[in-house]
Amino acid sequence: MNLIKSIMTNNPCYTSGRKISVKGLMLHSVGCPQPSAQAFIRNWDKSTYKSACVHGFIDANTGDVYQTLPWNHRGWHGGGSSNNTHIGVEMCEPSCIKYTGGSSFTCSDAKTARACVDRTYKSAVELFAFLCKEFGLNPLADGVIVSHKEGHARGIATNHGDPEHLWNGLNTGYTMDKFRNDVYTAMGNKVLYNEHDESYIGTITASKLNIRKQPSASSDIIGQHQFGDTIDICAKTDNGWYKVIYPNIGAGYVCADYVSVKPKNAPQSNDKAEVIKDNTPDSWAVEAIDNAVKNGILCGDDNGDYKLHNICTRQEIVVFLYRLYKKLK
Ligand SMILES: [Zn+2]
Known part of the structure; x- marks a missing residue:
């Protein structure tokens, strides 16, 4: 400037x-x-x-x-x-x-x-x-x-x-x-999600989640989300809030701790991707999991359950690595 x-x-x-x-x-x-x-x-x-x-x-x-x-x-x-x-x-x-x-x-x-x-x-x-x-x-x-x-x-x-x-x-x-x-x-702040690509959606994981006027827990409450509601994420602030634009309210902020986020256009090449959505991965893992499923690295059990939050056994880890090895070979 x-x-x-x-x-x-x-x-x-x-x-x-x-x-x-x-x-x-x-x-x-x-x-x-x-x-x-x-x-x-x-x-x-x-x-x-x-x-x-x-x-x-x-x-x-x-x-x-x-x-x-x-x-x-x-x-x-x-x-x-x-x-x-x-x-x-x-x-x-x-x-x-x-x-x-x-x-x-x-x-x-x-x-x-x-x-x-x-x-x-x-x-x-x-x-x-x-x-x-x-x-x-x-x-x-x-x-x-x-x-x-x-x-x-x-x-x-x-x-x-x-x-x-x-x-x-x-x-x-x-x-x-x-x-x-x-x-x-x-100003040097990180905006993880650009509001113009509109490519991230979040699912509310708390029974009730307050929508705040500003990214602060003490800020005025201007609305509330229920468990399972989906929202279009505009931006993530450095201090852990998602910015969301509401049609009749304007900008509102929800605490990022209670929102599971995934790319809106995540690859969903088969039915398994849908199952993953139901298994609710943490936001940071969504992309990796979607790709692991798509490439056959991660498969669900007989009920289509990925058990994303379970602990892995040594043999399961070896199977994942073996599938990856075969894929890259
Ligand atoms: Zn003017």
Whole structure:
């Protein structure tokens, strides 16, 4: 990330000099076909420009980040109470789009537009990862990283659709959930499951399992799972929680200790794979077991029971090794 300091000291928001205690970060998109961050800075860095002020612009041609307010300065970006809590950053937009009213637009050069959006997205991820570290913020926690659009839905910002309107209008596949996950990863955290491949499902192994608002046992309970329920896993946090997206709730977290996870598209070349599912292997063993069955290394007993949690005898171990030896020979 190339960070260029270019504080808009003439903007009345800067001269008013109010500070905030930073609780979150709000992502914006400028809403007009102007890729140059410096063009905005030229317009906004005036004592007569009273309508807005943000903490940064991301240039759509270069991906450069221009810091335009001290990070802990109160900005004028979200309207509503988000100005008191959130840093606001604008991503510039490609020049080849043309707004036709509201957040609708047409695009004359999809390839160029996509390159611009990819550039600003990538820099925004790096910048937000940097700011989360700087201010000790958890990017996956509720309400920490929000878009302007989400801010409105939460009642803390004015009614805008950015930046999702741009991502959706260009069919980029970018979402705020992906963005938060990418920030989390960019901070050096491990995300085991990428929410966009949607390739892992979990089965609840506790009689009742609380769904939490945040990845913490003391966080608010927003729902409950029953034994045997299946869930689509989006991400696993480092501290042992699975993130799940619920249709009418949004993100929720369940304790990973009580979820058995397997790849959704695990090879199921024969009936035995189905039996394995019933035998509920631990998540870390699923792939190996599926492959062992598929390759004839592991076979069930006469009842189709794999007894996955039983202790192995010496003769059983030798049989497994012999089958593997024959397979590799
Ligand atoms: Zn906005």
